[in-house]
Amino acid sequence: MGLKRRFRAGCALLAGLGLICSCLQAHPPQLEMGVHSRYIWRGFDLNPDNRPVLQPSMSLCLGKSGLTLNLWGSFSMVDRDLDEVDLTFTWDFAIGERFDVTLGAVQYGWYFSRDFSWREHTSRELFFTIATKGAALNPSLSLYWDTANGSGLYMLLGITHTAELCCGRTLELGASIGYNHRQWVDVSGFSDLNVSISMPQRLFRVTITPSASVSVILMDAINVDSKLEIWGGILFSWDA
Numbered sequence: 001m002g003l004k005r006r007f008r009a010g011c012a013l014l015a016g017l018g019l020i021c022s023c024l025q026a027h028p029p030q031l032e033m034g035v036h037s038r039y040i041w042r043g044f045d046l047n048p049d050n051r052p053v054l055q056p057s058m059s060l061c062l063g064k065s066g067l068t069l070n071l072w073g074s075f076s077m078v079d080r081d082l083d084e085v086d087l088t089f090t091w092d093f094a095i096g097e098r099f100d101v102t103l104g105a106v107q108y109g110w111y112f113s114r115d116f117s118w119r120e121h122t123s124r125e126l127f128f129t130i131a132t133k134g135a136a137l138n139p140s141l142s143l144y145w146d147t148a149n150g151s152g153l154y155m156l157l158g159i160t161h162t163a164e165l166c167c168g169r170t171l172e173l174g175a176s177i178g179y180n181h182r183q184w185v186d187v188s189g190f191s192d193l194n195v196s197i198s199m200p201q202r203l204f205r206v207t208i209t210p211s212a213s214v215s216v217i218l219m220d221a222i223n224v225d226s227k228l229e230i231w232g233g234i235l236f237s238w239d240a
Contacts, residue, residue, distance in 0.1 A: 057070060066093050106126075128142065150184040
């Protein structure tokens with residue numbers, strides 16, 4: 001590489017680092033840590049035998065663009081071969097005053113597998129979510145299309161409701177039903193029915209959110225040994 005090209009590459013790198021630093025200063029990353037008794041994902045038990053998991057997360061908002069970069073992980077307290085790290089890029093925007101839309105892409109990775117290979121232990125997914133706001137139940141519809149190993153479509157229809165309690169506290173209720181069209185399985189049909197409850201608690205600069213969830217497995221190809229999954233957890237969110 002010639003001297004001029006090296007100089008240009010160095011300037012571009014410094015400019016990129018400067019942009020990232022200024023973005024971090026204006027919009028510090030959001031840090032979270034979840035501690036959960038199970039890892040249930042779209043009806044699948046991804047950490048079998050009732051094993052607990054730690055699930056850290058770091059989100060970086062790119063200014064006021066609506067763009068967010070998120071790094072998320074799930075780490076088993078027993079079997080490290082099942083550990084997962086995902087990178088998600090999203091774009092959030094509003095349609096009028098009634099709808100919020102999210103477009104995004106996810107890079108899934110099980111990089112800690114003993115026989116790891118990029119082809120076998122990673123996957124990619126595109127997704128779309130539209131949700132109402134200001135309504136009593138706030139219905140939402142999400143579509144997830146896996147373009148690699150889990151090739152197929154997953155659709156989730158959900159509702160959420162926030163109830164105001166005393167002393168400024170809130171109770172968040174949610175319910176959803178998933179439809180799996182040959183994503184990580186060889187059949188199609190309604191796959192999981194879910195109900196959740198959580199109650200955020202503010203403590204100085206930390207929000208502590210205990211939660212409990214129940215999933216009823218509707219598809220025989222998912223979790224053959226159990227058709228009812230119950231788990232709970234606590235999410236810690238830090239303000240920068």
